[in-house]
Amino acid sequence: MRLHPLTSLAVAGSTAVITTAAASWPLSVAVIAAAAGLSVAGGVARRMLPAVTVVLVPLVLSLLAMHGLFFPEGTTVLAQWGPARVTVEGLHFAFERASQVSAAVLVLLLWSFTTSVPDLVAALSTRGVHARFAFVVASTLTLLPAISSRLGRIRQAQEARGLVIRPGIVGRAGAFRWQAVPLVLSLVEEAGTRAAALQARGFGSSGPRTSYRDVPDPPAQRWARVVLLLAAVAAIAARLWQPTAGA
Incomplete structure (x- = not known):
């Protein structure tokens, strides 16, 4: 069954939100692997690669430079050059954030390359x-x-x-x-x-418009979009509630 454009957008958006809210690098890596596999299966991997490179390379490098070299909570120092310190904790934190950002960017780019x-x-x-x-x-x-x-x-x-x-x-x-x-x-x-x-x-300009293209939207997909939206909201609420509950 072909997905409605808004359904595929809901899937991509909710996946990006849930992955970011979960802040779990195994989940992020799993989403990255799934997005890469779907891009290969859909025949858009080669066209997606330049866009992924342009978007993610500067982001990942900036995260590595910021957290990998200047992470104040880092205690296990691997190398040091003046104020810059490469720490295990900083690299781990940078890897977590980079995996979250990469997962969100990949699913959204996959949607943009596969949507009519x-x-x-x-x-x-x-x-x-x-x-x-x-x-x-x-x-x-x-x-x-x-x-x-x-x-x-x-x-x-x-x-x-x-x-x-x-x-x-x-x-x-x-x-x-x-x-x-x-x-x-x-x-x-x-x-x-x-x-x-x-x-x-x-x-x-304003005024009534006529659409000559019919895009089927089955009721099951409309309900699926509602469920995905609620799941994304629940993930955000759980993330916001977690520090309060811990305190």
Whole structure:
């Protein structure tokens, strides 16, 4: 049975919320593995990889630098350079946070790469969401699959200007910044161009609209979305209640 776009969004969103609220690295790793397996099964793994790299590499590196080197509660010191200390506790904390962030990002990216944009627009419009907002959201999703080809063109342009990518992880990480910045700027520019084009075509105007695309929404999936929403709220409430109960 094909999932409604809002049902798949509820699955991805509730999974991200529950994983973050649980703060358990085994659960986060299991979600990461499941998202990776589903991306391979759905044939979107290769297209997702550049987007995952652009989003997660800076986040993970910043977490490692922040908590791995400057974790005040760390007692087991592995190495030290002045005020910077590599501690076991800091690395463990950074790994937990990185796994949580990675799990949330992966499930949301998987949803964006596997969701039908026309179905999403029709589903949002049917539920009274403003057509301009629905189209901007959907058009933003269409930018993500284009990251792979665009990143390749940026890399070719940078290499033509003299950028040398040395072999190995260190060399690729050093060249990543020179490719990521133009990629993000180009995506922002294209999003603004699309928004202006939508405005010129009347998507910002008010009035009744007719949808010529029917997206089936079985009652079972509507109930499933309610259950997923309640599960996400319960996970947040349990996380907020835990420190109080412990105190």
